[in-house]
Amino acid sequence: MTFDQRLAAIRAAMKQQRIDVLVAVHDGAHFIETPNPVFVLTGFKSIGPAAVLLARDDAAQLIVTPTWDADRAGEDRPQVRVHAADDVVSGLAAALEQTRARMGIAGVGFTRFELASRVLELVPHAVTADDIVFDAAATKTDEEIANAREATRIAELGYQRMLELARPGLSEDELAVELRWYTKTLGAEDNFVLLCAGARNPAVAPSNGRVMREGDILIAEITPSYRGQLAQICRTVTLGRAADELKDKYELLVQAMQAGIAAAIPGAAMGQVCQAMNAVLEAAGYGEYCHPPHIRRRGHGLGFGSIRPGDVSLDNATMLQADMLFMIHPNQHLPQTGYLLCGEPVLLRAQGAEPLTQCQSALAEIGG
Amino acid sequence: MLTMQTTLLVGPADWQPARMPKEVFLERIESVWKANPHASGLIVYGDRAHHADLTYLTHFTPKLEAALALIPRDGEAQLLVGGGVNMLQAARPLTYIEELRPLRDVGKSVRAWAQQHDGTLILIGGALMPYPMRQELDETLGKADDQTAHLRVRMRRKDRHELAAIREACACLDAAVKAMRTARRRGDAGTAVVLAGEHAAQQRGAQDVRSLFSSDGGRSLRPFEAPIEHSRDPLLVYLAVRQLGYWAEAFVLLSSTAKSSHGGTDAVPSDVLAAVTDMLKPGERCADVAKALARLGMSVPSVAIGHYGNGIGLALEEQPAITPSSEDVLAPGDVLSMHVQLSGREAPIVSAMVALGASATEVLWSSSASFQ
Numbered sequence: 001m002t003f004d005q006r007l008a009a010i011r012a013a014m015k016q017q018r019i020d021v022l023v024a025v026h027d028g029a030h031f032i033e034t035p036n037p038v039f040v041l042t043g044f045k046s047i048g049p050a051a052v053l054l055a056r057d058d059a060a061q062l063i064v065t066p067t068w069d070a071d072r073a074g075e076d077r078p079q080v081r082v083h084a085a086d087d088v089v090s091g092l093a094a095a096l097e098q099t100r101a102r103m104g105i106a107g108v109g110f111t112r113f114e115l116a117s118r119v120l121e122l123v124p125h126a127v128t129a130d131d132i133v134f135d136a137a138a139t140k141t142d143e144e145i146a147n148a149r150e151a152t153r154i155a156e157l158g159y160q161r162m163l164e165l166a167r168p169g170l171s172e173d174e175l176a177v178e179l180r181w182y183t184k185t186l187g188a189e190d191n192f193v194l195l196c197a198g199a200r201n202p203a204v205a206p207s208n209g210r211v212m213r214e215g216d217i218l219i220a221e222i223t224p225s226y227r228g229q230l231a232q233i234c235r236t237v238t239l240g241r242a243a244d245e246l247k248d249k250y251e252l253l254v255q256a257m258q259a260g261i262a263a264a265i266p267g268a269a270m271g272q273v274c275q276a277m278n279a280v281l282e283a284a285g286y287g288e289y290c291h292p293p294h295i296r297r298r299g300h301g302l303g304f305g306s307i308r309p310g311d312v313s314l315d316n317a318t319m320l321q322a323d324m325l326f327m328i329h330p331n332q333h334l335p336q337t338g339y340l341l342c343g344e345p346v347l348l349r350a351q352g353a354e355p356l357t358q359c360q361s362a363l364a365e366i367g368g
Numbered sequence: 369m370l371t372m373q374t375t376l377l378v379g380p381a382d383w384q385p386a387r388m389p390k391e392v393f394l395e396r397i398e399s400v401w402k403a404n405p406h407a408s409g410l411i412v413y414g415d416r417a418h419h420a421d422l423t424y425l426t427h428f429t430p431k432l433e434a435a436l437a438l439i440p441r442d443g444e445a446q447l448l449v450g451g452g453v454n455m456l457q458a459a460r461p462l463t464y465i466e467e468l469r470p471l472r473d474v475g476k477s478v479r480a481w482a483q484q485h486d487g488t489l490i491l492i493g494g495a496l497m498p499y500p501m502r503q504e505l506d507e508t509l510g511k512a513d514d515q516t517a518h519l520r521v522r523m524r525r526k527d528r529h530e531l532a533a534i535r536e537a538c539a540c541l542d543a544a545v546k547a548m549r550t551a552r553r554r555g556d557a558g559t560a561v562v563l564a565g566e567h568a569a570q571q572r573g574a575q576d577v578r579s580l581f582s583s584d585g586g587r588s589l590r591p592f593e594a595p596i597e598h599s600r601d602p603l604l605v606y607l608a609v610r611q612l613g614y615w616a617e618a619f620v621l622l623s624s625t626a627k628s629s630h631g632g633t634d635a636v637p638s639d640v641l642a643a644v645t646d647m648l649k650p651g652e653r654c655a656d657v658a659k660a661l662a663r664l665g666m667s668v669p670s671v672a673i674g675h676y677g678n679g680i681g682l683a684l685e686e687q688p689a690i691t692p693s694s695e696d697v698l699a700p701g702d703v704l705s706m707h708v709q710l711s712g713r714e715a716p717i718v719s720a721m722v723a724l725g726a727s728a729t730e731v732l733w734s735s736s737a738s739f740q
Contacts (some may be wrong), residue, residue, distance in 0.1 A: 032375050045590060048370045066370050068588040070670045082692035086673070112418075112497035113502035176378035177570045189593050191422035192376045193434070196458060203454030207658055208461045209382035225375070227594065293453070304375075339454075 001141050003043060004079075007060075007287055009039070009136040013057050014129075020053040020101035021090065022129055025119050026163040027111045028065075030304050032192045032223065032230060037133045037318040038062070038151040039305040042080050044073050045228045049088040049115055053095050063091035065280040089118045096122070104129025137306030139323035144229050145347060148302065148325055149232035150347055151188065152356040154224040155295070158183040158191070159235055163220070166366055167178075167215045172196055172207035179222065188224030192232070195220035200338030204331065214240045215365075219341040230302045233357060234343030235330045249334050250363040253342040256280035256330035257361065260298065260312070264328065264346060264353035270309055274298045277330045280312070285319075289333060299327040302345060315339060326353075369617060369672070369684050371578035371608065372591035379575040382461040387428060387612055388529050392462045396425055396711040399522060400490065401441055405516070411437040411494075411505075411512070413480060416427070420683035421516060423613055425492070428562055429575075434560040435459075438473055438478070442486045448477060475504040481511065483543025484721045490515045511554075515728070523689050524679055525701030531615060532556045533722060534681070537574075537616035538721050538733035541609045544569040544577070544736075545620050548605060552622040558596035558601040561622060564607055569609045578684075582671075586709075586717075589671045604717070606671070608684055609636055615684050617705050618719040619669065620735055640718055641736040644706055648722050648729050654694035662692070666708040669717050677706035700726040 014022055024037035039045055041052045041060055048065035051075075059080045061088045064073045070084035085091025108116045120126075140148065162183045166175055172195060180191045191342035196205045197218040204219050212218065216239045225231040236250060256277040263276035275300050278290040289295070299312030302325050309318040309326055329343020342361040346353040380671055381412075382472060400410060414422025415434035422430055426437045426447060433450025446472035449459045456468045471477075482489055491512035494502060505512070526534065538622070559581070566577045580589035582594070582604035598621030601624050608617035647657045648662045661676050667674055679686035682702055688696030698704075702724040707715045720734040 027417075028370075029373050029415070030375050031416070045372075047372050066671075066673055069590075071588050072582070072590050107500055111499055112495065113497045113499050116499035123486055171380070173378065173380045173382075180378055180564070181567055181570055184592060185564075185595070187594050189372075189591065190374055194376060202457060203452070205451070205455050205458030206376065207378055208381055210461070223375075235427050337653075 001139060003143060006136050006141055007041070007052050010132055011056050013136065014054075014104065017104070017127075017129070018102060019104040019127065019129060021133070022052075022054055022104045022128060022132065022236040023119070023123055024052040024054070024106040024109050024133060025088070025111055025115065026050055026113050028110070028289075030190070032111055032303060033307065034110045034303070035134055035307045036304050037130070039341075040133050040137045041229060042077060043228070045304065045353065046073075046079065049333055051088050051092045053092070058096070059224065061095050063088055063095060065091070067238070080102060089115070089122060099238060103127070104132060106130045106133045109291070134306050134308055138308035139321055140317070140325045143175065144305070145190050145323065145325065147229035148231045148345065148347070149228045151224045151226035151229055151355055152233070154167060154186045154188045154226060156235045156357055156359060157186055157224045157233055158222045158224065159220075159233060162179040162220060163237065163364060163366060166212065166218055166237060166239065168212055168216070171205070171209050173209050175212070183224045188226055189228075190225040192223035192230065194223070196223050198338070200256050203333065203339050204341055217246070217340070218259045219336065220341060221341060226276065228304050230304060231345045231356060232302065232327050232343070232359075233345070234331055234341035235361060236340050236342065237366055239366050240361055242365050246337050249337050249365060250340055250342065251282065252284055252341055254361055256332075257328055257342055257344065260328045260330060261274075261344070261346060261353045261355065264320060264348060266312065266320055266348060266350060268320050270312055270318045270320060273312045273320075273328065274312050274314050274316070277328075281330070281332065286332075286334065294333050295331070298331070299329050299343065300325050320348055322348050322350050369606065369608065371580060371684070373509060377416055377431040377576060378431060379570070380573055381431065381575055381613070383427045383464055384612070385464070387515065387533065390450065392527065392529055392712055393425060393464060394425060396522070397439060400515075401520070402486070403518065404490060406488050407484065407490050407513070407711065408441050408485040409489045410437070411489060411491050412437040412439065412498050415496065418493070418624075420523070420681070420686070421493045421519055423682050424519070426463050426465055428459070428465070428615070429613070431499065434471065434501075437465070438481050438718050441487070446481075474501050475508040476629055478505060479508045487600055490512055492516050492519055499571065511528065520687055523681060525682060526703050526723070527701075529701070530681065533612035533614040534616060534721070534723070535732055537611040537614050540572045540611050541607065541616040541618055541733055543572050544607055544609055545618060548607070548620065549622055552624055552728060554604060557603070558599040559592055560595070560597070561603060562607075563601070564609055565605065569607075572611075573739070574609045574611055575613065579610040580606040594643060615680050615681055615682070616721050616733060617684060618721075618733065618735060619717040620709050620719065621716050625674050628641035628688050638736045641731070641734050644718055645720060645722055645729055645731055646710060648704060648706070648724060650698055650700045650726065652698045654690045654696040656690050657698070658690050658692045658694065661708055665711050666718070667711070669707055669709045672707050677704050678707050680705040698724055700724055703732070
């Protein structure tokens with residue numbers, strides 16, 4: 001799918017729902033868990049709050065703040081009319097020009113209150129239209145797929161760098177900072193580097209000043225963004241020799257991941273992918289640990305634009321289609337080991353899920 | 369200054385009691401109670417993108433998901449941390465608050481807490497909450513007394529602990545600028561220069577680093593999107609460094625040679641800097657300072673969004689703003705980030721971090737001193 005084809009699909013959905021103008025907003029606070037309709041509609045990752053006006057029969061209009069970011073917004077997007085504004089709501093008001101068209105609105109639920117409430121005051125009769133935007137973005141465009149491949153390549157290089165750097169005496173913060181800088185030198189404009197270490201981690205959490213020690217289990221989600229498209233790898237490393245029990249439990253997770261990958265085929269429901277992973281753990285006696293509060297999902301979509309097809313969870317009935325991109329990660333807390341990470345980004349093809357990584361998860365030892 | 373927001377904050381943010389004692393935070397909270405004798409509690413919101421208010425009162429930096437502090441007039445404060453119960457262990461070193469709980473069911477949590485504290489509840493940061501969270505809170509509390517603006521007035525006055533942190537941020541900024549200058553002089557261009565500065569700051573323990581650079585002679589700035597190997601000469605870079613919670617920022621013009629293409633140097637003449645800082649005195653109206661700078665022929669850089677300078681501290685942009693229409697008056701305790709452009713589109717930008725004392729103005733960092 002190309003970007004233009006996706007936009008055509010969105011316009012078709014607008015027509016079906018009798019929406020003449022779609023208003024999309026984003027407050028500029030980019031987050032891995034939050035979809036961005038402005039990015040979906042324009043491919044533009046904004047510095048400040050931004051909005052898009054998409055009419056059914058006209059070019060998209062992009063309102064950008066701060067004003068000096070307008071030139072960047074216009075690059076490579078000749079099909080979009082860019083308006084610079086000091087204030088995005090004022091810019092949106094000017095672009096709307098008191099239209100009487102039937103309007104839909106997307107992104108309000110993910111936006112900060114001050115911005116959302118002003119936009120809703122501006123378009124009080126707009127109907128919620130998030131699904132129009134994000135349904136069409138459930139599959140990735142060719143460009144997004146190419147960017148995901150590059151982001152994955154960067155993630156794997158970042159992991160190799162992590163293996164070089166991690167050592168007792170280094171703090172979690174120092175490692176996370178260095179890793180993010182390193183992947184930036186490789187072209188990742190951002191990186192969701194969630195890593196922590198301990199003898200037994202209760203979960204993967206943001207790094208803090210804790211100094212790593214011999215014997216720690218270091219768990220890391222390395223998630224570079226390349227041109228606004230995230231890809232993630234989930235890895236587990238021991239500082240020192242890994243105990244045999246840990247190796248056995250990690251192998252269990254790898255088997256669960258492989259089962260999930262095998263189950264991810266077009267036409268299957270996402271819940272079935274989750275169930276396939278659960279089945280491996282349940283067979284090993286860990287059924288209790290396959291549900292909250294121990295885990296809530298076994299993967300997720302990858303933004304920054306759209307995060308569809310959503311969580312890899314039992315209750316997700318989304319039918320899988322080719323060109324969907326998501327994480328398969330049976331990250332799991334086990335009583336013997338604590339939380340372990342194991343996961344790959346996969347692209348759904350006609351014949352099944354293709355992991356984007358060259359080297360898949362394996363327990364690594366530093367100095368072991 | 370607006371910069372590209374990151375999806376996750378990484379970087380040292382642990383609470384260091386020796387640098388910022390618990391008493392500092394308790395005094396700040398006490399000042400809120402003194403100004404609001406009928407208030408029984410504070411509700412303070414913060415997230416990755418906006419958390420200056422929350423950090424001011426709790427030291428906490430929400431690295432991943434949002435957080436909500438519930439601070440009673442009587443009793444112990446609690447911090448509700450987003451992301452689930454398993455995030456609490458990682459969050460604990462970042463604050464002096466000992467009672468940490470997961471942030472969920474905001475309405476229910478706040479209602480249960482509010483019922484124990486009879487009186488007016490003060491809300492800080494409510495405008496920054498996600499829309500659904502704020503709706504839930506409003507349904508629970510009705511119209512809360514939003515005092516964010518009042519708190520931000522208090523945040524202007526930096527105490528000695530804050531000044532010490534800002535001085536460290538300035539030292540880190542200086543190291544980063546010097547690293548970028550070295551990179552530029554050895555022939556690095558574009559994003560390699562910026563990355564050299566970021567790395568130098570991070571190796572000095574910076575909590576966060578934000579950068580922008582110009583590829584059109586200062587008309588606009590752009591964030592890092594992909595490596596760029598070529599750049600104009602001189603290269604205009606904006607860099608902001610955060611250390612111990614506090615920001616320092618600068619615009620710097622970096623030439624590949626000691627003499628730039630416009631005949632000047634990277635350095636800003638020290639008499640220009642003196643002319644700017646001489647105007648910054650307690651009691652001076654910000655509007656008068658702005659008008660005086662304009663009379664000297666100095667303009668607002670086109671990328672500075674309409675003001676010659678602003679307060680800076682836990683946030684990159686705080687009160688006051690140095691604009692012709694500002695009603696603010698400079699006061700002791702203000703720390704300002706100044707940025708004025710000499711005449712000519714590619715002329716150097718004077719950047720300076722300035723602390724106003726009761727009887728003296730201290731230049732904490734300047735683009736003049738940095739190139740000596």
